[in-house]
Amino acid sequence: MRPAAxxxxxxxxxxxxxxxxxxxxxxxxxQTGPADAPLVILRSPAALRRLLWQPGELGLAEAYVTGDLxxxxxxxxxxxxxxxxxxxxxxxxxxxxxxxxxxxxxxxLGAVGPPPKRPDGRACLTGSLHTASxxxxxxxxxxxxSNDFYALLxxxxxxxxxxxxxxxxxxxxxxxxxxxxKLDLICRKLDLGPGGRLLDVGCGWGSLTVHAARxxxxxxxxxxxxxxxxDHVTERAAREGVADLVDVQLRHWRHIDGGGYDAAAAVEMxxxxxxxxxxxxxxxxxxxxxxxxxxxxxxxxxGAHAPGGxxxxxxxxxxxxxxxxxxxxxxxxEAAGLEVRSTESLREHYTRTIDxxxxxxxxxxxxxxxxxxxxxxxxxxxxxxxxSLAFAERRMGVDQILAVRPTREGASGMPATPAAWYHPADxx
Numbered sequence: 001m002r003p004a005a006x007x008x009x010x011x012x013x014x015x016x017x018x019x020x021x022x023x024x025x026x027x028x029x030x031q032t033g034p035a036d037a038p039l040v041i042l043r044s045p046a047a048l049r050r051l052l053w054q055p056g057e058l059g060l061a062e063a064y065v066t067g068d069l070x071x072x073x074x075x076x077x078x079x080x081x082x083x084x085x086x087x088x089x090x091x092x093x094x095x096x097x098x099x100x101x102x103x104x105x106x107x108x109l110g111a112v113g114p115p116p117k118r119p120d121g122r123a124c125l126t127g128s129l130h131t132a133s134x135x136x137x138x139x140x141x142x143x144x145x146s147n148d149f150y151a152l153l154x155x156x157x158x159x160x161x162x163x164x165x166x167x168x169x170x171x172x173x174x175x176x177x178x179x180x181x182k183l184d185l186i187c188r189k190l191d192l193g194p195g196g197r198l199l200d201v202g203c204g205w206g207s208l209t210v211h212a213a214r215x216x217x218x219x220x221x222x223x224x225x226x227x228x229x230x231d232h233v234t235e236r237a238a239r240e241g242v243a244d245l246v247d248v249q250l251r252h253w254r255h256i257d258g259g260g261y262d263a264a265a266a267v268e269m270x271x272x273x274x275x276x277x278x279x280x281x282x283x284x285x286x287x288x289x290x291x292x293x294x295x296x297x298x299x300x301x302x303g304a305h306a307p308g309g310x311x312x313x314x315x316x317x318x319x320x321x322x323x324x325x326x327x328x329x330x331x332x333x334e335a336a337g338l339e340v341r342s343t344e345s346l347r348e349h350y351t352r353t354i355d356x357x358x359x360x361x362x363x364x365x366x367x368x369x370x371x372x373x374x375x376x377x378x379x380x381x382x383x384x385x386x387x388s389l390a391f392a393e394r395r396m397g398v399d400q401i402l403a404v405r406p407t408r409e410g411a412s413g414m415p416a417t418p419a420a421w422y423h424p425a426d427x428x
Contacts, residue, residue: 006030123319130277145372153364164181187215192263203222265295279336317383338404
């Protein structure tokens with residue numbers, strides 16, 4: 001009988017012209033493919049069966065997270081190499097003869113059979129898209145995995161968003177330093193000071209909320225849909241001595257009431273709002289601000305033809321996400337009556353940030369597995385590897401958008417230049 005790896009190469013040849021993009025080791029120990037390519041390990045025919053029942057990205061992802069398929073070495077490097085190799089080749093569609101031959105090979109390899117059990121952890125949402133109840137379920141799926149899990153993955157700031165790496169070449173400079181630099185940049189862009197009122201929409205684990213209160217003496221209303229985050233931020237504000245400056249509210253953005261805020265921020269929360277709902281979201285933020293009040297949106301973007309996170313992310317990580325080109329977000333903000341004064345791309349900063357999280361995940365792998373199980377740990381390994389590549393290869397972006405609510409007469413209250421944002425005055 002021919003080695004399984006040779007038959008796998010023949011099967012893939014019906015769909016991928018040219019040499020294999022990776023080296024393959026099959027369940028019988030046989031190998032094939034370029035010696036210098038990343039090594040992909042198929043531990044059983046179930047990996048092929050998953051692709052048969054769920055072709056494309058999701059089938060591959062589920063084969064990986066179940067362990068039916070594995071990668072020797074760095075996962076992001078393997079994904080990047082395979083992706084470049086496949087993208088550089090002309091697409092082909094097998095004809096009837098090729099499909100018949102491929103089917104016969106699949107049968108002999110044991111790929112044909114009943115659908116394999118799907119991994120745990122799929123999002124199971126019901127109801128109409130972006131209703132308050134469905135949004136709450138989507139947020140809970142992603143953020144209520146457990147505070148302990150995110151404490152393992154993140155640094156002490158508990159900032160789960162793109163950091164701002166001002167000194168990336170200094171060995172002692174960490175992701176926690178970069179997150180603090182990001183938080184302070186946001187506060188300077190918003191011109192926060194003692195007594196200033198900040199609305200933090202989608203406050204996460206309170207990194208911006210607590211930083212603004214502790215370092216800038218701002219009064220912060222923090223809003224989240226996650227019960228776990230609400231309880232964490234409430235306890236954190238008390239622990240860090242700013243409970244008198246922080247009001248944590250468990251509510252949907254639609255139900256934010258009151259106005260007159262000096263500043264508002266939504267840090268990587270707008271991706272969860274929805275495309276049809278975004279104009280109402282922008283109007284809500286406009287109305288929450290006083291005239292000359294500032295808004296800082298930090299938000300991921302994608303091309304017009306790929307607005308979601310992809311099949312794997314939408315199924316296992318962040319369901320119901322929607323991203324758009326940054327220019328379209330600017331258009332929606334301005335249509336709501338806001339004036340956009342600055343946009344700053346942080347795309348390369350996100351690659352660094354995610355790679356720092358990936359390093360932490362691998363360093364703490366045993367603790368993560370003990371806490372959430374091997375399947376969820378592998379979901380996050382795959383998610384972070386793919387996300388790092390998406391930003392590095394410019395398939396995704398992330399930007400800080402600073403806007404202001406002008407007065408009726410057109411006054412903005414903005415400084416003549418942004419110099420103070422990047423070169424703050426020495427407090428001494």
